[in-house]
Amino acid sequence: MNILARFALLIGLLSAAPAYADGAASEIDAFMKEYDRLWNAGNMEAISSRIYRFDASDARATPDGLKRYFSALKDQGFDHTEYKSIETCLLAKDAALAVQRYTRFKADGSVMPPAGRQTIYMINRISGGWRITETFMADASATVTCTSYKP
Numbered sequence: 419m420n421i422l423a424r425f426a427l428l429i430g431l432l433s434a435a436p437a438y439a440d441g442a443a444s445e446i447d448a449f450m451k452e453y454d455r456l457w458n459a460g461n462m463e464a465i466s467s468r469i470y471r472f473d474a475s476d477a478r479a480t481p482d483g484l485k486r487y488f489s490a491l492k493d494q495g496f497d498h499t500e501y502k503s504i505e506t507c508l509l510a511k512d513a514a515l516a517v518q519r520y521t522r523f524k525a526d527g528s529v530m531p532p533a534g535r536q537t538i539y540m541i542n543r544i545s546g547g548w549r550i551t552e553t554f555m556a557d558a559s560a561t562v563t564c565t566s567y568k569p
Contacts, residue, residue: 443566446506446514446541449548454518458498462488471542471549495524502534507564512543517562534558 449469456464462484472479478487502519509515516539522530540552556562 443506443508443514446508446516446548447504449541450504450506450516450518450539453550454499454501460488468546469550471544471551473551494530495526495528496530497523497525499523505562505564508566510567514541514543514548515539515564516541517556517564519558532558536560536562538562 453465453469456469463481466481466484470478470484476483478484500521500523502521504519505517507515517536518539519534519536521533521535524530536556536558538554538556539550540554541548542551543549544551
């Protein structure tokens with residue numbers, strides 16, 4: 419199944435997921451906050467070893483590939499990210515979703531366009547804990563909500 423088809427399926431599942439408060443969603447929230455902290459610290463080694471688990475075809479799948487990705491962003495003037503909101507939910511026992519809205523800033527304090535960004539993260543529990551396995555960019559005007567499943 420291609421990425422677009424998986425994303426469409428995921429959005430369809432989200433609208434049918436019942437609301438349920440559980441500890442797993444807060445665990446994903448903490449995981450994403452740690453990811454955000456590591457990203458702004460430029461700690462690509464930690465992100466590569468503790469956060470990301472992408473397919474081999476993704477440029478960010480290896481420590482060197484991730485460093486090149488981040489370096490290219492820095493070459494565009496990137497300095498830091500300010501996070502506006504995050505919504506997390508558990509889709510299944512070992513699968514979660516996070517929707518994050520944010521703005522990237524340059525070293526001179528100006529905004530890296532577009533000002534409003536939104537990324538959807540697929541997160542799976544694999545050996546070693548939770549890992550981001552896929553990301554999807556979404557237009558910042560899109561409304562994506564997420565509620566955890568009831569186990």
